[in-house]
Amino acid sequence: MTKEIGINQLKRRDFLKAGLVFGAGAAGLAAGYAAVPDAFARAVYAAKKNGAANDNVLVMIQLAGGNDGLRTLVPLGDPKLHDLRPKLAGPMVSQALPLNADFGLNHHLGGIKGLWDKGKVAIVQGVGYPNPTFSHFESIRIWETGDPTRRQVDGWLGRTLAKAYDSNGHPLTGCACGATDVPGALRDLQATMTVIQNQKTFGFTGGSEVEAAVGALYKGTPGIYGALFDTAIATANDTIATLRTSSTSYQPMADYTDKVKLVYSSKNQLAAALQLAAELIVTGTGVKLLHVTLGGFDTHYTELNRHDDLMGYLDSAVSAFYQDLASHGKADKVLIATWSEFGRRPKENASGGTDHGAAAPLLLIGDPVKSGLFGAEPSLTNLDSTGNLQYAVDFRSVYQEILGGHLGADANEILGGSYDRVQFLKAPVAV
Amino acid sequence: MALAPLPEPITEVAPPSRKGITRRQALAAAVATGVGVGAVRLLGGAMQNITRSKTSSGIDWVSPLSREAAQIMQLLRRTSFGYTPAQLEAALSDGYGKTVDRLLETKPVEPPVLAAASTPGGRFGVAELQQWWIDHMLTTTTPFAERMTLFWHGHFTSDYRKTGNNTFMYWQNLTWRRMALTNLRPMLLEVTTDPAMLRYLDLATSTGQSPNENYSRELMELFTMGAGNYTEEDVRQSARALAGWQEPPADMIATVTVDKVKMVTQKLPVYSNQRPGVFNQRRAYKGTVTYLGRTGTLDTQGVIDRILAQNATATLIATKVAQHFVTSQPLPAYVARLGDAFRKSQYDIKTLMRAVFTSPEFTADASYRSLLKSPIEFMVHGARALGATNLTKVVAASGSGMGQSLFDPPDVNGWPSNAAWISSNTVVERVNFVTRALAQVKGSLPSATDASRSHLDGVLSPQTAKLLNQAPDERTRWFVTLASPEFQLK
Known part of the structure; x- marks a missing residue:
């Protein structure tokens, strides 16, 4: 496949010397001790012979905090909604952008409604998992690892990277944009991951001299963090080298300006992160898996304006991103998918907000999707014992279709099982 | 496996000496292990030590912790922001036990009053608040108080964005510092009624x-017991029992022009002094609740006492303290011991911290360089090591790219720890901070050779030793020292 560069060379070289370490790790495991982060040693396994071969790209957008599904895809004709949400239901129903007689999009999702009209939006309703947890961090972990039993520690995208792509040894195959740490979905010690908070400032102050010095400083670093340090520096150096050449050939062809001026969540620069994602895709860096986050969805209070602002911000950023990709002739390769740890409680609280909930819809956007509503409408009358919506589609069914149908990866191997496909893709890859 | 050639010794090794040693001897003693015999050892030869296997590159740091001087330096690294030569000398002459006493018993120096706190509605920039605290971290004579305040800021966390009133954030910082080494029971009541917290986690608008x-x-999941130790019904029941708290009433209301162009004015509260939230009986729940296995009427103190009656509470706090101060993966038996001590003391935080610092685990070889400095710890330690007093703004502005801005945690779980601080973005930003900081320091620098002994124990990787030896000047040596992997660890 592609030429082996940078980090991969480093790994290979170090494996030759690493047999002893690996032995120690295995002995440790046999003796019942916790496995140590052993990136170099474990990466022995990362040399994948037959990875995914197409050039499709996945962009996951995390709506962190628990996105209110009922305010994203609004059930227009259900009178029960007004009983449950006396303060919140009125405006959200009357202003919604109807998709059919029963459902409408939040009125701030005008750009995404435009994409729906062009047949580029699929919505999977009622997505969740059995015995839902209402803890942000537990549920985030479940979605990130794809494992409600909480045994798995690596992320589902990290495993995808390691199992399907890592043989490329390319530092930019997976990238978290707009973040400072590796999101759990992308975490895997076998995978080399790039994290870029802000492309404009990413790089060593002082240029190549500092770069070289730091490269020399972080080599064979001892101790438990040694390999993590060394890979992080090597990945940074390789990424910087790639971006240095690519930034000259990309011009954004859409307006990514944040017009909503989100004060509360402005720590998540979604638009800037998606612009960076577009650059990585357009300039042919070989990126496959991208992850961006928009926070602020934990709307326990004054949800009305807050959630509208978030919807508006999501809408403008995603619309710009799609337009940019389309203008660069890349839209046919890219699938955009939202995820959130849970939806919100159908019944509103005293603060004009909603508490943690369960099942919620996911949006899938882009040229690869088959437009329409999938899954099943969750019932507002048949709530579970905690007063929450019951799920109809296991979230791993969505992963299954993304992995197998879009990326052409071995979904069963990555998910550790097979799940019913939700057929939201126009032309799923034959696996 | 191959090991890089042994580095040339960069220092002389002096014989160890326990009491009454001079500064020069102290610094030299600190380096008695390591460089002279090779700073790293092959793990392969230590297969019998597999329980402490903590390698990924195949080599481990040579722990100098059998020596008291090294133990004291590690203690100070983990409880302060580095030290001046004089402070180190004093600690070495006191010995380990007395240094622990001094850390725990010295009254915290309060930071200066922040004048901006009287701004109506707390509408002053967060940068001013961040700089105020960093300024204090850089200059305080009781840095342990700041380390504990930072610990509690990450645990009982709130962020300025949602709180929307920086006076409340300022008060919270003062409260956490004041309570840092007191007792968890009164502290939990302060946490519950803290005005910033009332807004951040919405108790102020609950009924x-x-x-x-x-x-x-979050009181149960993140602050005390941990997920899995209560039911969803417990969440609902204590939500009822805790309802009724509201923001404290203001002393006066100021009319402030918030938009000069459109002439928009707003009425904003002004406070003359700090106060907690107030309880409004009319918003409270009138009935009985069944909470954590007991039924009856329950007020806020009652909820807290039920939480403190659960074993899980001391376990969670002990785990977090151990991960922050001792090791990233504390063994269950160790946590249980710390938790027991904490519980038996009726949740006296000083007792818990003493148990941590005097535990064999704290000074075990396995704990050597097993923790990663958080960005704030790294930057403040660096600035103090340089003896620089003009780096407040650089420190405040540089945290975000490394993942830590004060008063702005990523979420209600506070900041991550240890390995989670390392990514391709954060390592670059750590190095860039060193470059920026060194550019700000005018005039002469302290001795970099002393620094690699006193701040890095003289235990250097072959690469670090090589680059230090090759460095043409003090400035480059400082760059290598502060940018080195050794300096990121504690």
Whole structure:
């Protein structure tokens, strides 16, 4: 496949010397001790012979905090909604952008409604998992690892990277944009991951001299963090080298300006992160898996304006991103998918907000999707014992279709099982 | 496996000496292990030590912790922001036990009053608040108080964005510092009624009639017991029992022009002094609740006492303290011991911290360089090592790219720890901070050779030793020292 560069060379070289370490790790495991982060040693396994071969790209957008599904895809004709949400239901129903007689999009999702009209939006309703947890961090972990039993520690995208792509040894195959740490979905010690908070400032102050010095400083670093340090520096150096050449050939062809001026969540620069994602895709860096986050969805209070602002911000950023990709002739390769740890409680609280909930819809956007509503409408009358919506589609069914149908990866191997496909893709890859 | 050639010794090794040693001897003693015999050892030869296997590159740091001087330096690294030569000398002459006593018993120096706190509605920039605290971290004579305040800021966390009133954030910082080494029981009441927290986790707008579950859930999940130790019904029940708290009433209301162009004015509260939230009986829940296995009427103190009656509470706090101060993966038996001591002391935080610092685990070889400095710890330690007093703004502005801005945690779980601080973005930003900081320091620098001994124990990787030896000047040596992997660890 592609030429082996940078980090991969480093790994290979170090494996030759690493047999002893690996032995120690295995002995440790046999003796019942916790496995140590052993990136170099474990990466022995990362040399994948037959990875995914197409050039499709996945962009996951995390709506962190628990996105209110009922305010994203609004059930227009259900009178029960007004009983449950006396303060919140009125405006959200009357202003919604109807998709059919029963459902409408939040009125701030005008750009995404435009994409729906062009047949580029699929919505999977009622997505969740059995015995839902209402803890942000537990549920985030479940979605990130794809494992409600909480045994798995690596992320589902990290495993995808390691199992399907890592043989490329390319530092930019997976990238978290707009973040400072590796999101759990992308975490895997076998995978080399790039994290870029802000492309404009990413790089060593002082240029190549500092770069070289730091490269020399972080080599064979001892101790438990040694390999993590060394890979992080090597990945940074390789990424910087790639971006240095690519930034000259990309011009954004859409307006990514944040017009909503989100004060509360402005720590998540979604638009800037998606612009960076577009650059990585357009300039042919070989990126496959991208992850961006928009926070602020934990709307326990004054949800009305807050959630509208978030919807508006999501809408403008995603619309710009799609337009940019389309203008660069890349839209046919890219699938955009939202995820959130849970939806919100159908019944509103005293603060004009909603508490943690369960099942919620996911949006899938882009040229690869088959437009329409999938899954099943969750019932507002048949709530579970905690007063929450019951799920109809296991979230791993969505992963299954993304992995197998879009990326052409071995979904069963990555998910550790097979799940019913939700057929939201126009032309799923034959696996 | 191959090991890089042994580095040339960069220092002389002096014989160890326990009491009454001079500064020069102290610094030299600190380096008695390591460089002279090779700073790293092959793990392969230590297969019998597999329980402490903590390698990924195949080699481990040579722990100098059999020596008291090294133990003291590690203690100070983990409880302060580095040290001046004089402070190190004093600690070495006191010995380990007395140094622990001094850390725990010295009254914290309060930071200066922040004048901006009287701004109506707390509408002053967060940068001013961040700089105020960093300024204090850089200059205080009781840095342990700041380390504990930072620990509690990450645990009982709030962020300025949602709180929307930086006076409240300022008060919270003062409260956490004041309570840092007191007792968890009164502290939990302060946490619950803290004005910033009342806003951050929505207790201020909850009512018994239609409770908001946010605070109730996070109080149990993140602040005390941990997920899996209570039911969803417990969340609902304590949400009722805790409802009724509101923001404290203001002393006066100021009319402030918030938009000069459109002439928009707003009425904003002004406070003459700090105060907690107030309880409004009319918003409270009137009935009985069944909470954590007991039924009856329950007020806020009652909720806290039920939480403190659960073993899980001391376990969670002990785990977090151990991960922050001792090792990233504390063994269950160790946590249980710390938790027991904490519980038996009726949740006296000083007792817990003493148990941590005097535990064999704290000074075990396995704990050597097993923790990663958080960005704030790294930057403040660096600035203090340089003896620079003009780096407050650089420190405040540089945290975000490394993942830590004060008063702005990523979420209600506070900041991550250890390995989670390392990514391709954060390592670059750590190095860039060193470059920026060194550019700001005018005039002469302290001795970099002393620094690699006193701040890095003289235990250097072959690469670090090589680059230090090759460095043409003090400035480059400082760059290598502060940018080195050794300096990121504690």
